[in-house]
Amino acid sequence: MIRAIVVDDEVPAREELIYILQNFKDIEIIGEASHGVEALELNRKLKPDLIFLDIQMPKISGIDVARKILQEPHIPLIVFVTAYEEHALEAFEVNAIDYILKPISIERLSKSMNKIINNINIGKSDYLGKIDKLIKTLKDKETENKIRISVSDNGKIIPLDAKEIIYATIEDKNTVIFSKKGKFETNYTLGELSDKLGRENFFRSHKSYLINLNLIEVIEPWFNSTFNLKLKDIVEKIPVSRSQSKEFKSIMNID
Secondary structure (H helix, E strand, O other): OEEEEEEOOOHHHHHHHHHHHOOOOOEEEEEEEOOHHHHHHHHHHHOOOEEEEEOOOOOOOHHHHHHHHOOOOOOOEEEEEEOOOHHHHHHHHHOOOOEEEOOOOHHHHHHHHHHHHHHOOOOHHHHHHHHHHHHHHHHHHHHHHHOEEEEEEOOEEEEEEHHHEEEEEEEOOEEEEEEOOEEEEEOOOHHHHHHHHOOOOEEEEEOOEEEEHHHEEEEEEOHHHOEEEEEOOOOOOEEEOHHHHHHHHHHOOOO
């Protein structure tokens, strides 16, 4: 029998998961927590085999709870519960640790449980390496989702999440942002935008272009070791200058 606790700050979500888990004879729910500190206390007290851990919680996120658990004497298996879109989680499929996507379905949970049961006796060092990798990836996603840029449009202020920004460029000496919400002028320079959006997901491909690396669809080799890029939802091809091509090839792992 796998002894588990469920951690979620939203009571309905916690109750729903517990209700669904009752369909699995191999799982015994031995506790539930409404926040991260309580989860850490229950881990020390009950020493569960498994924790279902919500990612987005106030004060201390599920990711940070997992980090702290890795420093504890008792380290259970962790299954993250998340509302992130599925495409953002494709990288996690290779890990023994699993995730459950909200809203929870019994079909998806069944797949998770099969993986958990098959890996419940995984070697400790192997497990620690995989959970470390998963936490880092989740933390990167969490940071990416928190970055916002506000722009003006006809007297209104429009907030843009970093993931909505496709690229920025210079038009008539003004900085212009092309996003999934439309085209907007901003008072930021391209250099200032690059600093605010971060170098993990945005790249200065040319002195006049700042691009979202996650939205590149096609890379076309061009003359003199340069490239042209096709970005998602954009017809115009974006250049990678010769001075930036070496760094771009390294980032994109181009031989």
